[in-house]
Amino acid sequence: MIDQILEYNKKFVEEKEYEKYRAGKYPEKKLAILSCMDTRLTALLPAALGLKNGDAKIIKNAGAVITHPFGSVVRSLLVAIVELGVEEVMVIGHTDCGVQHIDADMIIGHLQKRGISMENVELLKYAGVDFESWLCGFNTVRESVENTVKSLREHPLIPKDVIFRGFIMDTETGELYPV
Numbered sequence: 001m002i003d004q005i006l007e008y009n010k011k012f013v014e015e016k017e018y019e020k021y022r023a024g025k026y027p028e029k030k031l032a033i034l035s036c037m038d039t040r041l042t043a044l045l046p047a048a049l050g051l052k053n054g055d056a057k058i059i060k061n062a063g064a065v066i067t068h069p070f071g072s073v074v075r076s077l078l079v080a081i082v083e084l085g086v087e088e089v090m091v092i093g094h095t096d097c098g099v100q101h102i103d104a105d106m107i108i109g110h111l112q113k114r115g116i117s118m119e120n121v122e123l124l125k126y127a128g129v130d131f132e133s134w135l136c137g138f139n140t141v142r143e144s145v146e147n148t149v150k151s152l153r154e155h156p157l158i159p160k161d162v163i164f165r166g167f168i169m170d171t172e173t174g175e176l177y178p179v
Contacts, residue, residue, distance in 0.1 A: 014166050023054025025084065031056040032080045034073060034148065035092040036064045036099070040171045045092065047173030048086055057086060063099030064091060065144055067134055074155060080081055088163040091148045093141040093179075100144075102137035141168050145179045 012018065035045055037060040046052070057080045059073060066073050080086040108121055108131065125131065138144035145166040152164050166179035 004108055021053045023052075027056045027080070027084060028052070028083050029055045029085060030087040031090065031092045031144050032077060032086040033058045033092060034077070034089075035060050035090075035169075036071060036094055037062055038097065039095060039169065041094060041169065043167065044171070044174050048169065048176070057084065063097060063138065063144060064093050064148065065099070065138065069151065069155060074152075075158075076153070078157060081135070081159065083084065086162070091145050091152070091164065091166045092144040092169050092176070093167070094169045095141065097141055099137045100141065101139070102129040102135070104135040107131075107135045142179055149179070 059076045149164050149166040167176045
């Protein structure tokens with residue numbers, strides 16, 4: 001698959017297809033979006049929001065959640081706010097999310113089937129990795145979005161003038177529901 005992608009990329013560059021995607025590094029709409037990495041949202045999310053390349057910083061991870069207050073999501077948002085001029089942040093969960101109801105034991109069980117030894121897992125637990133909080137899912141998308149928005153609003157390093165709003169996107173229609 002990667003070789004096919006590389007072949008496509010070569011043609012993309014040769015035919016100068018990139019020209020229609022040119023944009024600056026500063027988001028035109030001064031907007032950042034934290035959303036899920038779900039493949040259904042790759043094209044749907046910007047299309048449903050009327051965004052073009054360069055309008056917003058889009059940060060994606062499994063479930064659109066913050067697993068650590070000083071992890072990569074918050075770091076990315078701080079850079080977007082402080083260095084790139086972001087003034088508003090949308091947290092967008094979605095219907096039928098695969099992260100809902102997962103837990104550490106389930107993930108570790110799957111990893112074991114893929115050849116990861118329990119010795120490695122136990123060593124990481126001993127070293128301080130809290131698998132229960134790192135690999136946890138959530139009960140409802142609404143609750144997850146509410147918790148993420150709350151943690152961002154209350155974060156000690158995020159300026160209080162930044163606006164945070166939460167939404168759930170319907171993966172079939174792209175409709176947004178405020179949370």
